[in-house]
Amino acid sequence: MKYFVSRALAALLFLSMLTGICQAEVNYDALSRKASDLMAMGDLPGAVEILKQIPAPERNADGSAFVASRMQMARIYASLEEADNALAANQEILALYPDNSEARNFAAALKQQQMPRWRSVLADCRRFLPSLLKGATMTLLLVFCTMLVSPLGGLLIALGRISTLKPVSALCWFIIWFFRGTPLLLQLFFIYYGLPAFGVTLPPLTAAVIGLGLNYSAYLGEIIRGAIQSIDHGQMEAAKAIGMTYGQAMRRVIIPQTYKRLMPPVGNEFIALIKDTALVSTIAMVELMRSADQLFNTYFNITALALAACIYLLLTSIFTFMFEKIEYRAGIYERR
Amino acid sequence: MNDVKEPLIRLVNITKRFKELTAVKGVSLDVYPGEKLVIIGPSGSGKSTLLRAINLLEEVDEGNIRFEGREVGYVTRLGKRHLDKPHNICTLRAEIGMVFQHFHLFPHMTVLGNVMEGPLTVQKKGADESRQIAVDMLDKVGLSDKKDVYPATLSGGQKQRVAIARALAMKPKLMLFDEPTSALDPELVGEVFDTIHTLADEGMTMLIVTHHMGFARELADRVIFMEAGSFLAEGEPKEFFSKGQENERIRGFLNRLL
CATH class of the missing domain: 1.25.40.10 (Tetratricopeptide repeat domain)
Structure with a gap:
């Protein structure tokens, strides 16, 4: 929290300096x-x-x-x-x-x-905040949709990767290879602008969620696979020894133990996701980045961008805090 | 005493090869109901592999396994040998309890959760019934006061007793112990042996791999010495551990340990 406040103050200071320079350029006519x-x-x-x-x-x-x-x-x-x-x-x-x-x-x-500079900046903030918050709502919607879709997709990809069925593991390998290996921006372009050529026209929100969802499923797939394979092999044997099927062992024994190990990298991914949603502004979605860009281009006032940065920071800070708490909860059984 | 009874488990000509090493070389073995069989031998002799082959944690290359007179584990399709359907394998494992050297308790479940997991998930008994079974089993190993803690807080000996309770909760017909005390501090070995003794007194059929000769002598009906994938000798513990052991290899092994 302290960290966040000090960073926000630094941004405001930077702003006030810039506005000072602009206002000194008063135009004179003799x-x-x-x-x-x-x-x-x-x-x-x-x-x-x-x-x-x-x-x-x-x-x-x-x-x-x-x-x-x-x-x-x-x-x-x-x-x-x-x-x-x-x-x-x-x-x-x-x-x-x-x-x-x-x-x-x-x-x-x-x-x-x-008027003191901080008051004029504050007045700008008040002017820009409503449309930025509207953009932030869309950003959050995108983040939550992707957070719902990608862990499920990631789990399927992870289980597919470690499957003994060759075609399944090859397919999952391909998905990871492709979506990690190409830019997210290109994937979004392809889904939104490219798919209509194949007769599939998607509304921007759907296209954005599909693009972000696939991309993050691929990344989470590798993370989840790593976490599953990091669990001591003896756990699977012990589960099998009391008669569990592979599915029961995964569901009851292996996967619950991955939660704690998953939280740091998954938290990282979701924080990256908050910022990656800015990319969907390129496929006709008005989210936080796009709102800030529009305000900046209308008023040529850098406060809009700084304010957007603050909102992004607020969102990522909340996520950081949340994931620290979840990680603590998920590992509670390891403490003596 | 075993002449009339059908063996509980019969291994015929079991062979297991790893890449370049043949861990088990055509071993055959009958274990009769109520029998306590101890397998000893130097490390790398195939004892654990043989034990794990019985509940199919290890897929063997040759040989048959009969459990209660029925052929289990493998089927032959188109002249090729395959592992049986997962369902049949799980059914077999549910009837055979196994205790591991490193316990392998489920760390994310409480002690009670560990013990009731089998009845609850595998046997699909209700939560109440499973809990009752688990409490009874924890009573038996003397750990009912620990039922609500996580395994991380237990000592090695307590962990192993919980692992025994977890296996017992499935009401197995055969118990396999794979070096149950090898990972324990010496002062914790006794409590685990006592627990296994109690089980033995109740007539449980068990197959134990161990390095503790004193324990083997005390508990076993029959001792098998295994080396390089084969049975070198077997006999009743009294004669087996007597000073007059004729086999030089075994005598050397025992002298080093005792």
């Missing part, structure tokens, strides 16, 4: 020529004095010169980091023209700039 000349010579206070001489317009008169001058003053004050004076100049415009959008935006930007 309007008043005289003030411009003074500014060009670097005499900013002089330019302000000139601009101040442009009076507020008479009723119904053209106020564009006044607005332009006060905007320019506000920008100069802002560049001198005199936010209060900048706001005052801005207020002069808004007092006469409350609907002036340029002045309003400038005031808002100034206020945001005055």
Whole structure:
């Protein structure tokens, strides 16, 4: 927990630095020529004095010169980091023209700039969180579906691999060879974009679960096979000696003893799975990674990505914690 | 005493080959009901292999096994020898108890769970009945107070007694002991021997492979000395262990041990 908090804080710190750089790039447009000349010579206070001489317009008169001058003053004050004076100049415009959008935006930007960085980041988070959480829900759904499918598939593959029936073990060897040997991304592409060529069109979620399920079954198959074969051979003999069939011995004696040994590698796999679900964003699924990507491309705000990273970390932390507990429970009989 | 009875188990010409080694060379043996037979001999002489061949943990290359007069273990199909159907093999094993050198208790089950596993899973008796059988068997080996602990907490001697109880829970007609005390600290050997003695007194038929000559002499009706895959000698323990043992090879072996 402590670990997670400190990592999240580090991410936030990194963010606040980046947002600072972006906001400093305020765009300037020179309007008043005289003030411009003074500014060009670097005499900013002089330019302000000139601009101040442009009076507020008479009723119904053209106020564009006044607005332009006060905007320019506000920008100069802002560049001198005199936010209060900048706001005052801005207020002069808004007092006469409350609907002036340029002045309003400038005031808002100034206020945001005055806001401590952590608050502006927090505001971004609040803005992005709903759609990211929606994406995270889809990620979790994918993870849980795969976690249901792949242990069963893995067990079948493992039992097939150690079967004495040659064709069965060869088939399972092939499945492992193929799915471990090709990129998951390619497998997903093939299932979603390739299978329609053979007349099988799958909705994205189904395609994603099939792809992740097969891939993780192959990996878990090897892990489960290793765990089964690591159990002392005497256990199988003892089970047989009291008259158990191979199936009974596996079910009652061998497989229950693999649980403890399975937990660390399987925990690893499932944590990798949480992150691998990001790949399905390439086959038209909107999950956490895709949501973050969309937000980033819309607002060009890196907070969206950092927040997504935090959510991934939260999920993986929960899994790590869970698997540690399960491992402890599964090995309780070994303690004296 | 055995003249009229049918042997409980009869081995005829059992031969087992490993890659380059012939572990058992055409051994024949009759064990009669109630008999206590001890097999001794140097390690690597094929004692354990022979014992394991009886409950088919070891598939042998030649020879027949008859249990209670019926041919068991192997069938001949198209002139080739095959292991019998799994169901028949399991049925045979359920009637023969086996105790291993390294106990092989199921570590993920409690002591009670270990002992009731056979009746429950193999004989498909109900949980209550299986538990009752298990409690009775644990009583018999003197470990009913340990019924709810896991094997990891037991001493070697206690583990082996639980393993005996687990085998007995199946109500076997024959018990095989494969060096039951070889993995135990010397001070723990006695409790296991006592348990086996109790069984012997109840008339259990048993075949024991052991290196403890004192135990062999005390318990056995008949002692067999095995070497290099064959029976070198057999006889009643009294004469077998007497100083006047004529076979030089056996005398040498015994002198080293006693």
